[in-house]
Amino acid sequence: MAEIIFESVSRTFPVTGRNGRPDTELTALHDVNLRIRPGELAVIVGPSGSGKSTLLDLLGGLDSPTSGRILLDGTPITGPGLNRGVVFQQYALLPWRTAASNVELGLEAKKIPAAQRRERALEHLDLVGLSGFADRYPHELSGGMKQRVAIARSLAFDPDVLLMDEPFAALDAQSRETLQDELLRLWRRTGKTIVFITHGIDEAVHLGQRVAVLTSRPGTVKAVVDIDLGDRTARSDLRSAPEFAHYRHRIWSLLHSEVDRAQAAERAAARPSQDGSEPASDSKVSSIG
Known part of the structure; x- marks a missing residue:
């Protein structure tokens, strides 16, 4: 079981101007401080553009912080490694392999x-x-089955940490809920530290021991909510339970003002500037988060 610590992590990106050269910077994450406990299933939620995927890229070693550092069992992360397995929204299976x-x-x-x-x-x-x-090819599998293969692939080489970037977002509702329960069973069986990114509040409450809520851009940790729902796979009606609704409302309340802020910023960025130039945030900004 692995411990993860974010220490004052920030990440900025250059924004390309009309001349084709960087003329300003965009801050995706600012001063993120967060501890993920050994063996914890931690969920991170935030409005669009809050830096959720950027944070996971940093944790996976696919990118580096502009400032601050991320520690995995006390050792700074400086690049990808086999101690971290990643499951993306897209299955990324090789079609010519079973x-x-x-x-x-x-x-x-x-x-x-x-x-x-x-x-x-x-x-x-x-x-x-x-x-x-085992001997089926990806085109012979449903979306949910492909994602199960992707999870099995990440678990097979026994990483210390499993990183999941909205892995169930492309699935239908029934498959999504089934895989959420499967993930909880796998987590209990393996004891892995799991970091799960989602934009779905219900999914966050159903899966997370704790849910970290990010602010709108620049993303930082607004609050961390402890979720106490007992054994979630033991109850078929958990999502209709009063305690589930309590946690859902609490996270929704934390996110609501951030979503409003993010939407206002997007509207402002889409308006032409006073000098008539194009808004600087167009495609570059929308791709981050």
């Missing part, structure tokens, strides 16, 4: 012998409920 062969990818990077790779791939496909689909 489900089992896709799961083996990370094991190949670890130089695991072929027989052991196969055994571990089958074990993890069984873990996510796909024991009979």
Whole structure:
């Protein structure tokens, strides 16, 4: 189980002007301080453009902070590593490889012998409920099944931390809720530290032990909400329970003013400036978050 600490983390990006050269900067994250406990399933929510995906890129080592640092078990993160597994919204499966062969990818990077790779791939496909689909190709699988393969692939090489960037957003409601419950079971079984990014309040409450709420851009931690719902997979009607509604309302209240601020900023950015030039924030700004 791994501990993650964000220490005064900020990230700015250059914004390209009409001359094709950077003429200003955009701050996506500002002074983020957050501790994620060992073995915790932590959820991060925020309005569009609050820097949620940027934060996960920094944690995955795909990008570096402009200032501050991120510690994983006391060691600063300086790049990607096999101690972190990532599950994206898009499944990113190789279409010419079977489900089992896709799961083996990370094991190949670890130089695991072929027989052991196969055994571990089958074990993890069984873990996510796909024991009979090892030899199926991605085009033969549903969206939910593809995402299960992606989760199995990330778990198979035994990372300390599992990073999930809105992994269920593209699924239908029934598949999404099913995979949320599967993720909770996997988390309890493996004890992994999981950082889960979402824009869905219900999903955040259902999954998170704690939910970190980000402000509108520049994103920083507005509040961290402890969620106490007991064993969520033991109750089929949890989402209709009064305590679920309580936490949902609390997070909604924290987010509501931030969404209003974000929308106001987008409207202001879309208006031409007084000198008649194009707004600086157009495509560059909307792609961050």
